[in-house]
Every structure is written in C-alpha cells, then in structure tokens.
Amino acid sequence: MSNDFAYDENWASIYEQFTSIRGRVAEADETAAFLERYCRGGSALELGIGDGRVAVPLSERGVRVEGIDNSDSMLKLLARRTGLITTWKADIGDFKSEKRYNLVYCAYNTLTVLVTREAQISCFRSIIDSLQDDGTVVIELPVPDVGNFIGGQRTTTTLVDGENTFLTSELHDPLSQNVVSTHLWFTGTSVRSLPYRCRYVYHQELDTMAECVGLKLAERWGDWARGVFTEASRRHISVYRRAGL
Numbered sequence: 001m002s003n004d005f006a007y008d009e010n011w012a013s014i015y016e017q018f019t020s021i022r023g024r025v026a027e028a029d030e031t032a033a034f035l036e037r038y039c040r041g042g043s044a045l046e047l048g049i050g051d052g053r054v055a056v057p058l059s060e061r062g063v064r065v066e067g068i069d070n071s072d073s074m075l076k077l078l079a080r081r082t083g084l085i086t087t088w089k090a091d092i093g094d095f096k097s098e099k100r101y102n103l104v105y106c107a108y109n110t111l112t113v114l115v116t117r118e119a120q121i122s123c124f125r126s127i128i129d130s131l132q133d134d135g136t137v138v139i140e141l142p143v144p145d146v147g148n149f150i151g152g153q154r155t156t157t158t159l160v161d162g163e164n165t166f167l168t169s170e171l172h173d174p175l176s177q178n179v180v181s182t183h184l185w186f187t188g189t190s191v192r193s194l195p196y197r198c199r200y201v202y203h204q205e206l207d208t209m210a211e212c213v214g215l216k217l218a219e220r221w222g223d224w225a226r227g228v229f230t231e232a233s234r235r236h237i238s239v240y241r242r243a244g245l
C-alpha cells in the first residue's frame with residue numbers, strides 16, 4: 001500500500017515550526033555530530049531528507065551529504081537553505097543510486113512513512129545497494145506507543161499556550177501496524193489540518209528486516225547523545241553494518 005499522505009505545501013509551510021515544538025530543531029547539531037563519525041571524511045545519503053534539518057549541519061561538518069525525498073515542497077525548503085547538498089526526487093521504498101556512500105541514514109520517524117512491511121523491506125534492499133562495503137546504516141525510530149488506544153482511537157494534546165493548541169487524533173489498525181492521524185493546529189482564528197499515516201516498527205522487527213539484506217546490528221542507543229537504550233526509551237538509534245565485518 002502506498003502512503004497517500006504526502007508532505008505537501010501545507011506540511012512544508014509549518015515543518016520548521018512543527019519540528020521546533022517537538023524539540024527536533026534543537027537536537028539537530030547533536031544528531032549531526034553522532035552521524036559524522038560514521039562518514040569517515042566521506043559521504044552520506046539521507047532518506048527523506050526533508051528541509052535539511054539534519055543534513056545541513058552534517059554538511060557544515062565537511063561531510064558530502066546527498067538526499068532523497070518524494071516531496072517537491074520539502075525539497076524546495078532545503079534548496080532555499082543551501083546549495084551544497086545534492087538531492088533528487090525518489091521514493092525511499094524503492095530507489096537506485098549511482099554512488100555508494102559511507103553512511104546511509106534515516107532520521108526521525110521517516111522509515112515509518114512506508115506503510116507496508118514490504119515497502120520497508122524494499123527500502124532496506126535499496127539501502128544495501130547504495131552502501132559501501134564497509135559502510136554504516138543508521139536508523140532512528142520511535143518505540144511504538146500503542147498501549148493507550150481505546151476502541152482503536154485516541155486524541156492527544158501536544159501543546160497549549162496563549163497562541164497555539166495542537167491536537168493529534170489517531171486511529172490504530174493493529175493488523176497492519178498502521179496509525180492514521182490528523183494533526184490539528186489551532187492558532188488565533190485559523191486551524192490547519194495535517195494528515196499523516198505511518199506503519200510503526202518494533203526494534204527487533206527492524207533488526208530482522210536488516211538481516212534480510214545482510215546487515216547486522218552493531219549498536220543501539222536511546223538518543224543521539226548515546227544514552228543507553230532501555231525499556232523506558234521513547235526511541236532508538238540503531239546502527240547496522242554488513243554481517244561478517
């Protein structure tokens with residue numbers, strides 16, 4: 001199943017503010033510092049590069065960063081920030097690269113935008129074909145949080161302040177591991193409706209997908225500061241290399 005919820009102009013127009021509210025802009029430098037060491041002075045490919053939140057600080061560290069995204073609106077945001085990063089429009093679920101990279105990475109929750117298991121495995125096949133023999137793959141994912149749906153639905157409040165009310169309404173389909181949601185952002189007299197669909201993945205399922213293409217887990221962290229991954233972790237950063245290295 002393809003994901004019909006694209007990052008259109010509506011998403012792109014609020015992306016920086018949205019990621020800022022979620023604390024993601026503040027941690028971008030730390031993310032870049034984490035990733036830099038796996039590039040070994042070489043190159044990196046970001047899957048779902050977006051507005052360059054991570055790619056821009058990584059390229060400022062001297063890494064040759066390239067990226068793919070399927071949203072013209074998001075790619076335009078990045079192009080406005082820098083001309084140093086080569087990008088192309090493609091589906092991360094099935095892409096081909098002419099080059100091979102020291103690092104292929106997928107940050108935030110981006111792998112989950114592929115809403116079927118098949119598409120996620122297919123992404124791993126594309127990753128392995130674009131990776132140098134001694135290259136590294138880094139994937140950040142949230143730990144699935146599906147315990148408190150009632151009747152398959154929930155609404156959460158992310159932010160309420162004098163200016164903004166930010167609500168998220170979600171429907172859960174446990175059979176496909178899909179969550180369909182709408183973020184509703186009320187400001188003053190206006191409301192933005194931001195649709196989203198994802199397929200959540202448990203960390204051990206991710207390891208199995210990686211093993212399907214010959215990758216093996218090398219490290220797993222609870223955050224970009226290399227905090228320990230525990231049962232309380234809300235996300236993980238998983239580092240893979242070819243099995244046998």
Ligand SMILES: C[S@@+](CC[C@H](N)C(=O)[O-])C[C@H]1O[C@@H](n2cnc3c(N)ncnc32)[C@H](O)[C@@H]1O
Pocket residue numbers: 003006007019047048049050051052053054068069070071074090091092093107108109110113114
């Ligand atoms: C959550 S954003 C992450 C952006 C950036 N990596 C970051 O960490 O801020 C997901 C990005 O993936 C892109 N995207 C969604 N589905 C995609 C697909 N099937 N192929 C390529 N890019 C996709 C979106 O346009 C968006 O830019």
